[in-house]
Amino acid sequence: MTDVRPYFVPGADAVTVSDWSQLVDGTWESLGEEVENWDYRTDLRLRCAVEADVARIRADTHLTDGSPLAFHFGWRASDTYLVGPSTRVPLVNRQFDVEIEIDPQFAGASIVLTRRLVLERDRFSPRAGEASRAGSILWSHEQPLRLMGQEALFPTEVVDFEAFGIDPGASWHLVMPASPDEPAMGALLLLLNPLDTKLVKAVQRVKNHSDEQLALIEGMEEGVVDEMVRWSLAHWDELGECDPESFGAAARTLTSRVLDEPAAWASDAVLRSSMDLRSSIAAGTRAIGFGRSLS
Structure with missing residues (x-):
């Protein structure tokens, strides 16, 4: 033109x-x-x-x-x-x-x-x-x-959930750091349940995913970001003082990108509006390139 x-x-x-x-x-x-x-x-x-x-x-x-x-x-x-x-x-x-x-x-x-x-x-x-x-x-x-591809957000491992003390009916489990001050690199570990063979195959596949596999990955991505954001809100008052290379600082950055006003959600009132928070996290997660696209 x-x-x-x-x-x-x-x-x-x-x-x-x-x-x-x-x-x-x-x-x-x-x-x-x-x-x-x-x-x-x-x-x-x-x-x-x-x-x-x-x-x-x-x-x-x-x-x-x-x-x-x-x-x-x-x-x-x-x-x-x-x-x-x-x-x-x-x-x-x-x-x-x-x-x-x-x-x-x-x-x-x-x-x-x-x-x-x-x-x-x-x-x-x-x-x-x-x-x-x-x-x-x-x-x-x-x-x-x-700026973002389809690569996994974190290191992932396929493990026996029952042996790890995790409910074997779950498909995935995100291991979070004990403290916001832990180094960002290696602070998270995403565990996959081998019993969910469809999810494991989807995550391990490098490219040419089927529509079903993409849906499984995108659903897990939204859940992972939701978990990280909720963790951040629970520690919000601590995160501002974290070292820039810490997991706390990285989690604060992610949360600030997902939610317009994170501090407004960092209160006990969040427990009474969990669905509103979930909707906002899902929308923010999709806006930064993770999870499902509505188009």
Whole structure:
């Protein structure tokens, strides 16, 4: 589809940008359509190179009067609809690199990386065909990026539930840490009951799941997140002081993404509105990419 705007815009080759790169263990690596092994504790730092023909841009847009133009680099979450802060670079230099950081607490399951060149101030005497409103987008480029796949959230093991003292009629059991201060890595263990052969096969399958298998996994995901959020609410007053690398801090981050106002649920009143809490957790869980999708 051709993008037709009501004002002059730069030619297609007036602005060129590189692909985005991701910082991984101190090294910049090419970024594809998804970030592998991402979780809600992982900061995302991206970089790209830009080459802009400044004189050409102003000539093509007829904005030769010194009107302030600037690039804005940022992102928006495509499922939670939150918009991240943008990095502003005035249209001055022909070549430059730009870096952005994505806060994992607000990223959701997928985001759209945005690059735009905008007019930053209203123009009061524009001629016909010239951009006049602050915020007018003269050039833009967007790239979708998926941050979560179908991989298991935690280490899983298939064990004899009766031997572990767990009701053998249950399909799964989440082993939670005794203290919020325990390190986040390795704090959780998801146990699967071998008697539920359908669930075990679904979890162990790497790809090409059947609809039934996806339903089993998604249902378990929602239950696991529900358990973690309820655990967080029961310890809410303690979690704010936890070490950033602790399970308590990770659980607080997850809960803040799932529920709009976690503190409002962290009271005895929650016990009297358990179904309301369950509904809110389910909706929030789906919004960040776990559990079932209604579309």
